[in-house]
Every structure is written in structure tokens, then in C-alpha cells.
Amino acid sequence: MARKSISTEVEKSVLIASRRRCCICFGLNRDIGIKPGQIAHLDKDSSNSKLENLVFLCFDHHDAFDSKSSQSKNLTKKEVKFLKGELLTQVQIALGKPVPFGKMAVGDIDPISGHYVRTSGSTESAEIVITLLPEGLESVSRYYISGVAFFGLTREFGPNMGELSKVVELADSNRITWNDGNHKLAIDISDDGLEVVEEAIEMPVHGLDVSFSGNYRKK
Numbered sequence: 001m002a003r004k005s006i007s008t009e010v011e012k013s014v015l016i017a018s019r020r021r022c023c024i025c026f027g028l029n030r031d032i033g034i035k036p037g038q039i040a041h042l043d044k045d046s047s048n049s050k051l052e053n054l055v056f057l058c059f060d061h062h063d064a065f066d067s068k069s070s071q072s073k074n075l076t077k078k079e080v081k082f083l084k085g086e087l088l089t090q091v092q093i094a095l096g097k098p099v100p101f102g103k104m105a106v107g108d109i110d111p112i113s114g115h116y117v118r119t120s121g122s123t124e125s126a127e128i129v130i131t132l133l134p135e136g137l138e139s140v141s142r143y144y145i146s147g148v149a150f151f152g153l154t155r156e157f158g159p160n161m162g163e164l165s166k167v168v169e170l171a172d173s174n175r176i177t178w179n180d181g182n183h184k185l186a187i188d189i190s191d192d193g194l195e196v197v198e199e200a201i202e203m204p205v206h207g208l209d210v211s212f213s214g215n216y217r218k219k
């Protein structure tokens with residue numbers, strides 16, 4: 001497989017979105033320290049340097065993720081992808097808070113970015129975080145969308161969980177859509193929050209009962 005180098009723009013996006021925190025350190029130990037590390041490929045295909053496929057990992061966890069050792073249960077792609085979404089969500093929440101400079105405050109600059117919590121819908125709990133990514137050469141607005149939804153919080157064997165983790169471009173000024181073949185999602189953005197419609201095309205997206213559809217309010 002030919003190694004395709006990661007463009008400096010994509011590299012910048014990965015480093016800034018993670019703020020050089022390792023999502024496995026965070027996900028397993030709640031370690032939010034800045035780490036020396038590297039950009040890893042989730043699918044282990046070094047020619048696939050799309051933003052969705054890249055993740056910043058500390059050296060130890062990069063080794064652990066790439067290792068083919070059968071001694072221990074290896075970290076799976078799905079697991080690391082989820083932890084990446086979790087870290088980026090928490091970074092956005094932490095860094096999205098206004099920073100007071102005396103009387104000045106630097107708050108949300110981008111009106112769409114933010115942490116949204118569902119107020120109505122079929123599943124019991126859902127949250128979506130939208131993060132504006134640093135502008136690339138094309139000067140299109142690209143967002144990282146991450147989210148978690150739960151259904152059946154009181155079930156004996158635990159709830160079903162759904163997750164979103166996606167880089168999207170803004171279709172127009174207040175709509176984000178994507179369709180990846182078996183999964184269709186539309187997010188309408190207004191001053192009141194989000195209206196999300198999710199459809200499964202081929203099969204249930206996140207397990208039988210979990211859907212992100214519903215209305216969301218900014219937290």
C-alpha cells in the first residue's frame with residue numbers, strides 16, 4: 001500500500017481538534033494531559049488520510065493500537081473511533097466556554113458550533129456536539145459532528161447506544177446533511193436549536209431502538 005502523506009491542512013485539523021490530547025488516554029483513564037504523539041490511521045490504511053480516518057494518539061497508545069500481538073485484546077477501530085468522538089466532544093465543551101479577560105469575554109464565535117441536548121424524541125437521551133474545523137484552502141465551512149444517544153437506560157443489560165462521528169460540509173447556511181448509503185441524516189439549524197431527522201436506509205443504524213431524531217437545544 002503506497003503511503004500517502006497527510007496534507008498539512010488535514011494535519012492541522014487533527015492536531016487542533018484534539019488539542020494534542022490522546023483519546024485513548026482520555027477514554028480509559030480520563031487523562032487530559034498534552035502528549036507527545038503521532039497521527040494514526042483508524043483503518044490502518046496509510047493511504048486513507050481523510051480527516052474521519054485520522055486520530056492523534058500518544059506514542060504508547062499508537063503502538064498498542066497498531067500492534068498485532070494476540071497476547072492481549074487489541075484496541076479495536078470502532079472503540080478508538082468512539083473514544084476519538086468522546087474526546088473531541090469534551091474538548092469542544094471545555095474550550096467552548098467563554099474565557100474572561102477582565103471585562104471582555106471571548107465566547108462562541110461560530111453560531112453553529114456548540115453542545116446540543118435533545119429535548120424531544122424517541123430515545124431517552126441524546127447529545128450532539130458540532131465543532132467548526134479550522135478553515136482549509138477551499139474555504140468551505142467544515143464541521144465535526146459527534147454525538148451519543150441512549151435507549152433503555154433502565155434495562156437489565158444496559159442501554160443500547162448510538163454514536164455519531166462525522167466530518168461534514170455545510171450544505172447551506174443552516175442545514176447539514178449526509179447520506180452514506182445505509183444512513184441518512186439531516187440537521188436543520190435555527191436560533192432555537194437543532195431539528196434532526198435520521199433515517200436508516202438498509203438496516204437499523206445504531207441497534208433497534210436508538211435514533212438521533214428529535215429537537216435539540218443548545219446547552
Ligand SMILES: [Zn+2]
Nearest residue numbers: 022025058061
Ligand atoms: Zn495515550
